[in-house]
Amino acid sequence: MSPGTIALVVVAVSILGWAAFMANVTIRKHREGAAQLGGDTNDQPTATSASGRTITATAKPAAASTSDAVTVETVPEKKRKPLSPEELAVSRRQFLNRAWSLSFIGFLGLFGMSSLSFLWPKLQGGFGTKINAGNYKDILKKIGPDAGYIPVFNSEGRFWLSYYDGTGDSPVYAAIGALDTHVQALYRKCVHLGCSVPHCDKSMLFECPCHGSKYRLHGEYFGGPAPRGLDRFPVTVEGGQLIVDTGKVQTGPPRGTNTWPKFAEPVGPFCVPV
Ligand code: FES
Numbered sequence: 001m002s003p004g005t006i007a008l009v010v011v012a013v014s015i016l017g018w019a020a021f022m023a024n025v026t027i028r029k030h031r032e033g034a035a036q037l038g039g040d041t042n043d044q045p046t047a048t049s050a051s052g053r054t055i056t057a058t059a060k061p062a063a064a065s066t067s068d069a070v071t072v073e074t075v076p077e078k079k080r081k082p083l084s085p086e087e088l089a090v091s092r093r094q095f096l097n098r099a100w101s102l103s104f105i106g107f108l109g110l111f112g113m114s115s116l117s118f119l120w121p122k123l124q125g126g127f128g129t130k131i132n133a134g135n136y137k138d139i140l141k142k143i144g145p146d147a148g149y150i151p152v153f154n155s156e157g158r159f160w161l162s163y164y165d166g167t168g169d170s171p172v173y174a175a176i177g178a179l180d181t182h183v184q185a186l187y188r189k190c191v192h193l194g195c196s197v198p199h200c201d202k203s204m205l206f207e208c209p210c211h212g213s214k215y216r217l218h219g220e221y222f223g224g225p226a227p228r229g230l231d232r233f234p235v236t237v238e239g240g241q242l243i244v245d246t247g248k249v250q251t252g253p254p255r256g257t258n259t260w261p262k263f264a265e266p267v268g269p270f271c272v273p274v
Contacts, residue, residue, distance in 0.1 A: 011112045018105055131157040133235075133242040139183060149217060149263075151186075151199050157246045159185040159233055160199060160206070164218050166260030170253040176234045178218075185233040185244040186219040191252060192226040200271035204263055206230065207272040214270070217263040221255045223274070229253045 083091070125131075133139060133154055142152055143163045151162035161183055168179040178184045186206070190197045195210035205222055206215040213224030220229040229252030234245045258264050 008113075010116065011109055014112060015105060015109050018108065022101055022105075126156055127158050128247050130243050130245045130247070133157070133161060133185070133244050136181070136183075136237045136240055136242045139242050143183070149204065150201055151217065153188070153199075154185075154244070157185070157233070157244055158188050159244060159246065160188055161185055161242075161244075162217055162219070164260065165262070166218060169259045170257050172232065172250050172253050173259070175250050176232050177236055178232075181235050181237055181242070183235050183242060184218060185235050185246075186215075187231040187233065187249060189231070190226060191228055191231060192224070197230065198271075202268040203266035203270050204268070205266050205270070207270060209272055212272055212274060214266075214272075216258075216260070218260050220253055220257045220259065222266075228255060229257060 131154065139152070139161060140163070141147065143149065143161055145163075149163050151160045153160055164173075164178045164182055164184045166173075168174065173179050176184065188196050190208040190210065190213055192208065192211055192213050195208050197206045197208045197213075197215065199205075200207045203214075204217050206217075206219070208214070208224065208226070211225050213226035214222040215226070215230050216222050219232060231249050231252045234248055234250065236243050236245075253259075
């Protein structure tokens with residue numbers, strides 16, 4: 001269910017709840033009024049005939065007869081009296097009360113919907129959604145052997161795209177689709193304390209400037225205080241485009257994972273001294 005649908009359901013349920021509450025209050029008032037009117041009559045059972053006439057059943061006094069015979073007498077229809085000014089005033093008051101209640105409900109509904117729409121994150125692109133990183137073949141050329149395996153950064157999705165040609169001997173590689181595509185989308189956020197991690201073209205490691213954690217080209221842990229390798233996002237190829245789902249972060253492989261011997265060790269000096 002999309003966030004917009006959830007917001008609509010919440011608002012609709014709130015309005016229905018309020019309407020049910022108001023209806024309940026009105027019905028109870030109506031019943032109380034009817035009960036009071038009924039109490040004013042002489043507690044005689046009454047019924048309304050099909051013609052609209054009121055029929056009253058009265059029991060004969062026991063002394064007059066030994067049987068429980070019931071006589072039914074017809075009461076002539078009364079002419080309706082015009083409403084008095086006081087009764088008219090009450091009707092007007094009721095009308096105003098209901099109109100006020102309805103407008104209040106409408107206001108609440110609009111206010112609730114606009115508040116929810118303001119507070120709800122609008123995931124229509126950018127980080128947290130599926131991002132089209134570009135033409136798949138072009139990306140492979142940019143980050144592959146022909147270009148020296150230098151990864152490229154995607155600022156919209158906050159990930160590094162790096163080439164991968166390892167064994168995939170860790171569950172995360174199957175989860176992210178790196179074995180099929182030879183591409184990884186590595187989350188730039190250091191898994192130690194969250195700094196942005198740049199790539200060092202000299203060592204071919206990702207080196208965190210904050211506390212010196214180091215990760216291999218494919219994001220596996222190499223050194224420093226980080227508890228594991230860099231987290232990553234699933235990648236797929238759709239219609240020739242590389243799609244990165246930044247809404248599904250996959251936890252990086254644990255320390256000790258080493259699935260690509262080619263980049264198991266730094267190829268040059270560090271950018272961030274140990
Ligand atoms: S935040 Fe990266 S090493 Fe501490």
